[in-house]
Amino acid sequence: MTVASRPHPQAIEFFPSDLFEEDRAVMLETIRRIGLAPEQRFILGAHTRHFEELLRESLGAADVVACASGTSGLDLILTAMDVGPGDEVVVPAFGCAPLAASVVRVGATPVFADIHPHTMVADPDEVERRITGRTRAIMPAHMFSVMADMPRFVALAQRHHVRLIEDSAVAQGAVLNGTPAGLWGEAGVYSFVQVKAGGMPGEGGVVVTRDADIGQRVRMLRNHGQDGTRRFVHHLVGSNSRFDEIQAAFQVHRMAGLAGRLERRAAIARYYTDRFSALAEHGLVPPPPGSDGRCYYVYTLLAQHRDALRAHLTRQGIACHVYYPQPLPHQAAFTPFSRPGDQWPHAERASARILSLPVHPQLSDAQVERIADAVCAFAHQ
Incomplete structure (x- = not known):
C-alpha cells in the first residue's frame, strides 16, 4: 500500500459518511x-x-x-x-x-x-x-x-x-x-x-x-x-x-478523479486478497486474484461461519454488510415465477456465506490493515 495513512475514528464505516466532502x-x-x-x-x-x-x-x-x-x-x-x-x-x-x-x-x-x-x-x-x-x-x-x-x-x-x-x-x-x-x-x-x-x-x-x-x-x-x-x-x-x-x-x-478512485479500490482489494489467500482451509474464501474483469464496488468474502465473523468485526468497530440474504426466486416478490422443482444450490450457499468488507477509497492504509488483521485473527482463533 502506498497511500499515506491518515487519522481515523475508532469505528470504520462500510460506506463513508463524508463521501463528497472534498467536493x-x-x-x-x-x-x-x-x-x-x-x-x-x-x-x-x-x-x-x-x-x-x-x-x-x-x-x-x-x-x-x-x-x-x-x-x-x-x-x-x-x-x-x-x-x-x-x-x-x-x-x-x-x-x-x-x-x-x-x-x-x-x-x-x-x-x-x-x-x-x-x-x-x-x-x-x-x-x-x-x-x-x-x-x-x-x-x-x-x-x-x-x-x-x-x-x-x-x-x-x-x-x-x-x-x-x-x-x-x-x-x-x-x-x-x-x-x-x-x-x-x-x-x-x-x-x-x-x-x-x-x-x-x-x-x-x-x-x-x-x-x-x-x-x-x-x-x-x-x-x-x-x-x-x-x-x-x-x-x-x-x-x-x-x-x-x-x-x-x-x-x-x-x-477526472474516477481513475484514481478506482485504482485505490483495486489496491485495497489486492491487499485483502493477498492477506486472505491462505484462509480457505479456515473457511474463508476471498474473490479470485487478478485484475482483468474486476470491479471494486464492494469486496465480498465467502465465510463458512459468516454470522460469527460479522459479530467479530462489529465488536472490533468494523462495519460490514450482507448483500442478498436470499436468492431472488426465494423472495416473496419473485416466487410466483419460480419453476416447480427448480433449485439453485450455489445461490443458496452464497446467501448464507457472503460478507462484504469496506473497500471505499477514503480508507487509510492503517484502516485497511486493521480490517485485514481482524479477519485473519478470526480465521485463526
Whole structure:
C-alpha cells in the first residue's frame, strides 16, 4: 500500500459518511450556477449532453444515455428491445432485485439460473440449460468485484439467437479482455447511486450501448417518447427517466478523479486478497486474484461461519454488510415465477456465506490493515 495513512475514528464505516466532502464547495457552486442560469434548465440540458459525450468517448460506445437510475436503465433497454408478454428473460438467481423486477415490469417472465460457486456471477451452463423457445434475452450481472464470463455469454446469445443485456450497474471502470463492462452485450447500465464506484450525491444512471439504434430508442423512451426535436410530439410510449443537470455537471467535475478512485479500490482489494489467500482451509474464501474483469464496488468474502465473523468485526468497530440474504426466486416478490422443482444450490450457499468488507477509497492504509488483521485473527482463533 502506498497511500499515506491518515487519522481515523475508532469505528470504520462500510460506506463513508463524508463521501463528497472534498467536493462540497464545487457542488454548492454548481447548484448556484445552474439555479440562477437564465435558461432555467434543470433536466436534460447541456450538462447532461456533455456528461453523456464524455462517457461515450471514454468507453468507445455508440451511445450513452443518461437516465433516472440503473434500474430504470434496465427497464428502458428491455422496452427498447420490445421484450414483453409471452417472452422469457434468463437472469441470475442471486443478485439485486431489479434483475427480475425489470423483466416483470415489461410483462415478461424472469427465469432464474444458478451462479458459479466462487465468483457468484451467472453460470453460462446454467443459463443455457434454461433457454427455451420463449427466451427473448439473457441478462447476466456483474457481482461485487467480478465481471461475468462475457465471452461465453456472447457466444451463447449468438448460438441461441437471443438478445444479450448486461447488468453492469456496479461495474463502471471494469474491463475484461480490453472491452469495458457494459459493452459486451447489446446494451448495459451503470448506476450512480452514491455508494457506487462512480457514485454521486443522488440517484441516476446511464444506458451504454454499441448499437446506435438502441441508443436512439432509449433516448426517446426516457423522455415520454419524444425525440428532442419538438416537445409534445410522442413517437413511442415512454416514461419519465430524465437526468438532473446539477448532477450531470457534478459528474463531469468528478470524472477526472474516477481513475484514481478506482485504482485505490483495486489496491485495497489486492491487499485483502493477498492477506486472505491462505484462509480457505479456515473457511474463508476471498474473490479470485487478478485484475482483468474486476470491479471494486464492494469486496465480498465467502465465510463458512459468516454470522460469527460479522459479530467479530462489529465488536472490533468494523462495519460490514450482507448483500442478498436470499436468492431472488426465494423472495416473496419473485416466487410466483419460480419453476416447480427448480433449485439453485450455489445461490443458496452464497446467501448464507457472503460478507462484504469496506473497500471505499477514503480508507487509510492503517484502516485497511486493521480490517485485514481482524479477519485473519478470526480465521485463526
